[in-house]
Amino acid sequence: MTETKKARISRVGGDKYLVFDIEDVMxxxxxxxICAVLTGTMPQNPTQNLFLGLPIELRAEEVKLLVDxxxxxxxxxxxxxxxxxxxxxxEQQKYLDEVKEKRVLAQRAYDEEKERIRLLHIDKVMAxxxxxxxxxxxxxxxxxxxxxSEEQQEQEQEVVKKxxxxxxxxxxxxxxxxxxxxxxxxxxxxxxxxxxxxxxKMNSRGYFTTPGLRFGGDYSVYPGDPFRFxxxxxxxxxxxxxxxxxxxxxxxxxxxxxxxxxFLFGSEQPAPTPEDEGDVRMFCVExxxx
Amino acid sequence: MCNDGQQRSMxxxxxxxxxxxxxxxxxSHTTQxxxxxxTITMAFTQPLDALAKIVLDxxxxxxxxxxxxxxxxxxxxxxxxxxxxxxxxxIHPDEQVETIKAEKDRNDRxxxxxxxxxxxxxxLSEKWTPAQFAAVFDAIKPHPPSSDVVQETxxxxxxxxxxxxxxxxxxxATVQDDSTVTYYWLHDGLVKPRQN
Numbered sequence: 001m002t003e004t005k006k007a008r009i010s011r012v013g014g015d016k017y018l019v020f021d022i023e024d025v026m027x028x029x030x031x032x033x034i035c036a037v038l039t040g041t042m043p044q045n046p047t048q049n050l051f052l053g054l055p056i057e058l059r060a061e062e063v064k065l066l067v068d069x070x071x072x073x074x075x076x077x078x079x080x081x082x083x084x085x086x087x088x089x090x091e092q093q094k095y096l097d098e099v100k101e102k103r104v105l106a107q108r109a110y111d112e113e114k115e116r117i118r119l120l121h122i123d124k125v126m127a128x129x130x131x132x133x134x135x136x137x138x139x140x141x142x143x144x145x146x147x148x149s150e151e152q153q154e155q156e157q158e159v160v161k162k163x164x165x166x167x168x169x170x171x172x173x174x175x176x177x178x179x180x181x182x183x184x185x186x187x188x189x190x191x192x193x194x195x196x197x198x199x200x201k202m203n204s205r206g207y208f209t210t211p212g213l214r215f216g217g218d219y220s221v222y223p224g225d226p227f228r229f230x231x232x233x234x235x236x237x238x239x240x241x242x243x244x245x246x247x248x249x250x251x252x253x254x255x256x257x258x259x260x261x262x263f264l265f266g267s268e269q270p271a272p273t274p275e276d277e278g279d280v281r282m283f284c285v286e287x288x289x290x
Numbered sequence: 291m292c293n294d295g296q297q298r299s300m301x302x303x304x305x306x307x308x309x310x311x312x313x314x315x316x317x318s319h320t321t322q323x324x325x326x327x328x329t330i331t332m333a334f335t336q337p338l339d340a341l342a343k344i345v346l347d348x349x350x351x352x353x354x355x356x357x358x359x360x361x362x363x364x365x366x367x368x369x370x371x372x373x374x375x376x377x378x379x380x381i382h383p384d385e386q387v388e389t390i391k392a393e394k395d396r397n398d399r400x401x402x403x404x405x406x407x408x409x410x411x412x413x414l415s416e417k418w419t420p421a422q423f424a425a426v427f428d429a430i431k432p433h434p435p436s437s438d439v440v441q442e443t444x445x446x447x448x449x450x451x452x453x454x455x456x457x458x459x460x461x462x463a464t465v466q467d468d469s470t471v472t473y474y475w476l477h478d479g480l481v482k483p484r485q486n
Contacts, residue, residue: 205480223482232482232483233483238419238420239419239420240419240420240421241419241420241421242419242420243417243418243419244417244418244419244420245417246412246413246414246415246416246417246418246464247414249418249462249464249474250414250464250472250474253474256483257483260483260485261483262477262481262482262483264480265420266420267420267421269420269421269424281420281424282479282480283420283423283476283477283478283479284475284476284477284479284480284481284483285462285474285475285476285477286474286475286477286483286484287473287474287475288379288380288461288473288474288475289379290353290375290379290473
């Protein structure tokens with residue numbers, strides 16, 4: 001799979017990194033081992049948080065990894081939208097036309113579905129019609145009601161002939177609004193993150209990471225896609241000269257063993273010369289069983 | 291306490307760089323020879339010796355370890371302990387898989403003799419940095435110095451985790467003041483967890 005399209009990461013509120021495009025989400029997961037966290041909820045039911053959807057939220061170190069690998073770019077959402085809204089009259093009209101086009105498509109889809117269902121039940125409809133005609137012949141149906149029903153039918157036909165208002169849609173992406181923009185003005189640099197060297201090393205070895213709260217660490221580390229594997233480690237990243245209280249090692253080791261994981265901690269060893277990249281040392285803690 | 295001994299040890303520590311051959315050849319194996327090698331062994335401060343002694347006693351009398359020794363080395367900031375547990379303490383999950391395979395082929399159990407292990411005595415109130423742990427691993431060999439000759443075979447898969455080929459690991463013996471000692475494995479590098 002050759003991926004040439006760069007994923008678009010929106011920076012919102014200064015420190016939240018979101019991806020809205022499902023194609024980007026899939027590409028990031030397949031090609032870069034980043035599954036991130038689904039954060040989107042339904043606008044009509046914002047309190048439900050069991051089944052979340054788009055967008056996904058990336059951690060700062062994941063964003064840095066993608067940007068460094070040339071697989072993504074980050075835009076400041078606010079700056080970009082302000083630029084987008086300041087477009088020329090024609091471009092604004094073009095956007096409105098595109099929205100209208102989507103509404104037409106929505107109407108067409110709705111009509112097609114309606115027709116499909118009508119055809120599904122055509123036998124019943126025909127039978128009902130026949131039955132009605134039969135009853136008419138038998139004189140069971142009064143003249144007034146027959147007149148009324150015809151009138152109603154005519155009215156209905158009139159309504160159909162009139163231009164129906166197109167259904168309203170809720171745009172789920174702003175792709176039309178921002179399409180064709182160079183993004184140059186809004187592209188932002190990603191700041192360095194203290195966990196980045198550790199995270200990069202884990203990622204380069206094919207490990208997937210998710211936020212570690214559920215197992216009591218900075219990260220939960222999976223040997224592959226979390227859909228297919230259980231986590232092997234709960235992991236913390238430390239500074240090379242950061243002091244770790246012994247009780248932290250013991251509690252994390254204990255906790256890890258209790259959930260059949262190993263407690264992993266890693267740190268970037270400063271490079272001997274500034275040109276070299278520092279090596280990341282990893283250590284694993286397990287209960288010794290004695 | 292001999293002050294100049296401490297200074298000398300610090301100096302040596304500075305020159306013995308990480309993973310260098312020189313530092314490994316400096317192993318001054320002073321097991322039970324404290325009095326003869328006084329300039330180096332006296333480099334260790336009293337509380338650390340006491341700490342090592344607590345762990346050593348705990349290993350010997352509570353966990354039935356044998357041949358337990360205190361090990362000092364010029365490029366280590368504290369004494370280590372090594373000894374022989376009564377049963378095999380650590381089996382790598384891959385080794386376990388290979389052993390089960392081999393047992394199936396032979397139709398017989400493979401005896402799991404205990405291996406000598408390193409122990410790092412620590413007090414609960416201490417704080418260690420990754421740099422310090424790395425320094426300990428860089429200063430030791432995978433297998434502690436011991437009299438028992440470990441069979442080294444290259445072509446038998448289930449033996450590939452024994453002897454000098456095994457990964458570096460050390461038992462963290464954390465002591466609390468109520469004489470509780472907890473033991474946790476610390477592995478050098480990424481080692482997958484055992485299925486406990």
